[in-house]
Amino acid sequence: MLGERIKKLRKQKKLTLEALAGNQLTKGMLSLIENNKAQPSMESLSYIAQQLEVEVSDLLEVVSSEELRSILEKAEKLYNTEFEKSKDKHKQLIELIEPFAENLTQGYEAARILEIYSYSLFHEKKQRWEALSERAAKMFDQMNISANRSSIAIFRTINKFIEHDYSSALEIFLTERRNIELNHAYIDPLTKLDLDYHEAVLFYAVGDSEAATRIMENALEFSKKKKIFYRVDELYRLAAAQGMMSGNNDKKRFYLEKLKQYAEFADNLSSLHFYQLLNIMTLTSEQREYQKALEEIDQLLSDPKTLEFYGPWFNLEKSKALYYLGSYEEALLLLDKMVLPDVHHPFDLSIFYVADTYRALCHVELGNRNEAVAAIKKAVSNFHPLPETPFKVFTLDTSEKISG
Incomplete structure (x- = not known):
């Protein structure tokens, strides 16, 4: 209610009734307004807004712009907290946003809050997430904010991807991308690379290597032309992996060398580990240098940073090398521990x-x-x-x- 909003803002500003009434309203009239027993004229409403240092629209809206900014700030902080540090963060986000959700109708803050809210509802397996995601998407379309709109498209796609329904994921993505390109006069370069990368990933997933390679190589060329390094390491990894899967060793070596150069330039440990992993896979699968592979793996696994993500990958290669060296029981022991x-x-x-x-x-x-x-x-x-x-x-x- 209008009166409650005025009272809440007055208390937030630490103003008394007399201070807010000033010389244009009486304390009694202001009290009636705050208790919803009287409606202010537009002139009085403008004066109250001026005294509170807000827009008249903030008084008329259920959620003020100041309140929206505060909610979004809290939501972003919580949403970007690592899951290990806050396992109930999605429940907390729902509790934070739910009281305001129905009244989020316009503006970037409202759309972004709805976007985060829909993601949290999805993670908590609530059915309303799709409708709220659609509301946020339409708001971003109206504002021509392609980055957030594309994030929603990718999120919708990933839901099918993690179910291993790759054909449906690709179909959803292509439909979403067409809609984005129709509704957005300008798509910023980083968003374009995001879309290109995910499209290449999906085409590889359904086995269409020709389409995937074309999209990936165009994205790398675009990245080079615009002098943008965003997504370059992922694209190099994808290209090297595709070279390995297709048996194109020249292509694999070319993109592995590119990835190594990027990893050293950007001091990117994850990219360096991927480069080392594919080199070891080459030792075990192509060159049959099992003892050398074993020595390199043990050296890498001695570093705890390797174990953070790539531990299972290197342990799998270690079990292969052990098998080929005739250490079957040791290999089996390692394989049985594989997660x-x-x-x-x-x-x-x-x-x-x-x-x-x-x-x-x-x-x-x-x-x-x-x-x-x-x-x-x-x-x-x-x-x-x-x-x-x-x-x-x-x-x-x-x-x-x-x-x-």
Whole structure:
């Protein structure tokens, strides 16, 4: 109510009734207004707004611009808190935003609060998230803010992607991108690179390497032309991985060298670890230098920073090297401890699903027939919905040998 809003703002400004009434209103009249027993004229409302140092629209709206900024500041801080440090952050965000959600109708602050609110509802498995996401998207469309609008599009796509429904994810993304390009006269370069990167990822996921490669190489060219390094490391990683999966070693080496140069230039440890990982995979899968691979892996795993994300990847390569060196029990022990990291792209899943193939091979060497058959069946089942990769081919060939 208007009166309650005036009273709340007056108390926030630490003004008495007399101070706010000034010389144009009486204390009694102002008290009636604050208690919703009298309606101020537009002249009186303008005067009250002036005294409170706010716009008249702030008094008429249920949520003032000052209040919106305060809510958004709290929401952004909470939303960007690492999940490990605040496991109930989405519940907290819902509690913070819910009382105001229905009255968020215009302006960047309102749209961004709705965007964060919809994400939090999704994570808490609340059905209203889609309708609120759509409201936020339309508001960003009206304001021609392509970055936030694209973030919503990518979020909608990722929901299908993490379910491993790659075809639906691509279909949603392409529809969203068309709508963005139709409704936004200008898309900033960083947002364009975001869209290009995700489109390339999705085309690779459905097995359309030709379309993915074209989009990825155009994005790299655009990035070079605009002298923008945003998403360059991810694009180099994607290109190198695709080179490995397609068996194009020249392409893999070219983009790996680019990634190494970027990692050293940007002092990016994650990119350097990815470069080292693909080099070790080359040692185990192509060059068959298993002892050398083992030594390099052990050296890398001695650094705790390697274990933060890439530990499972290097341990998988270690188990492969151990298998080829004849240390079957040691390899099996490592494979049995393997935990699938939070990955969803077919490239990443293929790398980890092959663990069951090596588990089966270890059991074969140790004479454990039943365990070998169970492991290879699991591997084949996991690979079934994924596009063809060297790991899938290797698994299917191994399955035929074990069955035979």
